[in-house]
Amino acid sequence: MAAAQEGDRAAYERLLADILPALRDFARRRLGDDVAAEDVVQEVLLSVHRARRTYRPERPFEPWLFAIARNAITDFHRARARRKGKEEALPEDDLLQVASSPAPSLAAANAEDPRSELSPALDDALAKLPQAQREAVLMIHVEGLSVVEAALRARVSPGALRVRAHRGYRALRALLGRSSP
Numbered sequence: 001m002a003a004a005q006e007g008d009r010a011a012y013e014r015l016l017a018d019i020l021p022a023l024r025d026f027a028r029r030r031l032g033d034d035v036a037a038e039d040v041v042q043e044v045l046l047s048v049h050r051a052r053r054t055y056r057p058e059r060p061f062e063p064w065l066f067a068i069a070r071n072a073i074t075d076f077h078r079a080r081a082r083r084k085g086k087e088e089a090l091p092e093d094d095l096l097q098v099a100s101s102p103a104p105s106l107a108a109a110n111a112e113d114p115r116s117e118l119s120p121a122l123d124d125a126l127a128k129l130p131q132a133q134r135e136a137v138l139m140i141h142v143e144g145l146s147v148v149e150a151a152l153r154a155r156v157s158p159g160a161l162r163v164r165a166h167r168g169y170r171a172l173r174a175l176l177g178r179s180s181p
Contacts, residue, residue, distance in 0.1 A: 027073065
């Protein structure tokens with residue numbers, strides 16, 4: 001590393017080639033996933049490259065290198081925990097197939113229009129809602145779709161569909177002159 005710091009390109013290439021197997025083993029042992037380990041190794045190599053000027057040649061190289069690797073693994077675990085808190089599991093494959101199937105014809109949709117059974121006041125209030133909110137309320141409460149099925153049809157996350165539906169309910173209460181609970 002000292003030679004690499006002084007601009008010896010060949011020494012730097014040898015160093016990277018030498019540390020790569022040890023970094024892969026280190027990451028695999030701690031992550032248990034080859035794909036994740038390879039991602040972390042790439043981050044470590046980038047970090048080594050960016051931080052190479054901070055290495056002090058009078059000190060051992062391996063502790064410096066593996067401190068960077070441990071930090072990269074910690075960052076990976078933190079990022080995974082953040083994503084896990086925000087992600088929702090995908091529905092079973094049969095729901096994905098239903099959602100990706102072609103939409104029924106307009107005539108068939110009109111023949112089975114669930115809105116035909118709504119009161120005129122509710123139908124008028126629904127017509128005043130923004131398209132996204134109206135679609136969410138209709139799919140969940142009129143058509144009886146689950147949030148996941150409705151989200152797939154609307155091509156949004158289930159959380160986004162819930163927000164649309166909630167805003168639609170609130171607007172409907174205001175339009176119909178009912179107080180919210």
